[in-house]
Amino acid sequence: MKLNDIPKHNIYKVPEGYFDSLPMRVMEQTAAKGAGASAAPRFSSFWQPVRLVLAPLVLLLVFVGVFLFSNDVVQQQPQPEYVALGTLPEAEIVDYLDSYARLETSDFDEVSLSDQELTAEFLNISSEAAEEELEYYQLNKLIY
Amino acid sequence: MEDIEILEKFAIAESRNLAFNQLIRKYQQKVYWHIRKMVIDHDDADDLTQEVFIKVWKNLDGFRKDAQLYTWLYRIATNECLTFLSNKKKKFFLPINDVAAELSEKLDTSPDISGDEIQLKLQKALLRLPDKQRLVFNMKYYDELKYEEISEILGTSVGALKASYHLAVKKIEEFLKHD
Structure with missing residues (x-):
């Protein structure tokens, strides 16, 4: 079938009196929008591109601000004051250790002294005296 | 009334509304039928036709007098139709054929079509x-x-x-x- 064989006919209908009332309905809308109608598009056409640019700019500024602020905070944190241990008098170190230090077993891992030297150093007795002391106790008879 | 006369009257505040009323009466059917054949549904065509004339009202001051008024109206109406159909496709996440199927169904069911x-x-x-x-x-x-x-x-x-x-x-x- 060819297109020319079909008669041109408008199959669509409109409600009765539609075209009589349409101009009035449009005029009512233009009146409702007021005389400022022509100013509104200019305003929106100005703000539309500005908003598009402003949104990522604000986001960028926030990121930069957060980055700079966090760096500043890190830099401003008080750094612990390190003092060379060798420059302190021995009495001061001993006082400090007596008052604050709480030694754990693991603290001795790095101590380079031999077991015997440790005994002598920490118990403050000779190894012979220590052996005598141990012989005095019969360990297998101790009740835990 | 000739287009040039309508445009001259529209430029004067006192005769602005009268000129615009005459413009609508002169072109409403061309605009409406152009839109209706594209969107099929009368209510959609009615909304879009009103939208076209509101845009004409807002922009007629900037219309170039050397251009044809009806081709300008057709262009606005065409853009409205294409935007409407494009939004319809996006809104329902449907491929083109489904929107066509929806419009095709309206041809069978709408009381405004015979x-x-x-x-x-x-x-x-x-x-x-x-x-x-x-x-x-x-x-x-x-x-x-x-x-x-x-x-x-x-x-x-x-x-x-x-x-x-x-x-x-x-x-x-x-x-x-x-x-």
Whole structure:
């Protein structure tokens, strides 16, 4: 079938009196929008591109601000004051250790002294005296 | 009333409303039918026609007097139609064929449509065309506009429009032959 064989006919209908009332309905809308109608598009056409640019700019500024602020905070944190241990008098170190230090077993891992030297150093007795002391106790008879 | 006279009256605040009323009365049917053939549904066509004339009201001050008023109106109406159909596709996340199917169903069910079988079949064939090709076909076949005028409305070359129209006719005849 060819297109020319079909008669041109408008199959669509409109409600009765539609075209009589349409101009009035449009005029009512233009009146409702007021005389400022022509100013509104200019305003929106100005703000539309500005908003598009402003949104990522604000986001960028926030990121930069957060980055700079966090760096500043890190830099401003008080750094612990390190003092060379060798420059302190021995009495001061001993006082400090007596008052604050709480030694754990693991603290001795790095101590380079031999077991015997440790005994002598920490118990403050000779190894012979220590052996005598141990012989005095019969360990297998101790009740835990 | 001639277009130039309408435009002159519109430029004067006292006769602005009267001139605009006359403009609507002169072109409302052309604009409405152009839109209706694209969106099928009367309520949609009514909304879009009003929207077109509100845009005309807002922008008529900036209209170039050397251009044809009706081609400018057609262009606004065409853009409204394409935007409406594009939004419809996005809104329902449907491919083109489903929107065409929805519009095709309206042809069968709407009380505002009456025609014999072959007329309905022609309208269904038209819905198979891409929107822009359907616009070209409608303007050439129903509105009997010249290619030069369609070219001014759509901003497409006359050669491309001729090719588009002939391709549309072939597709329609193919559809009428097989379905």
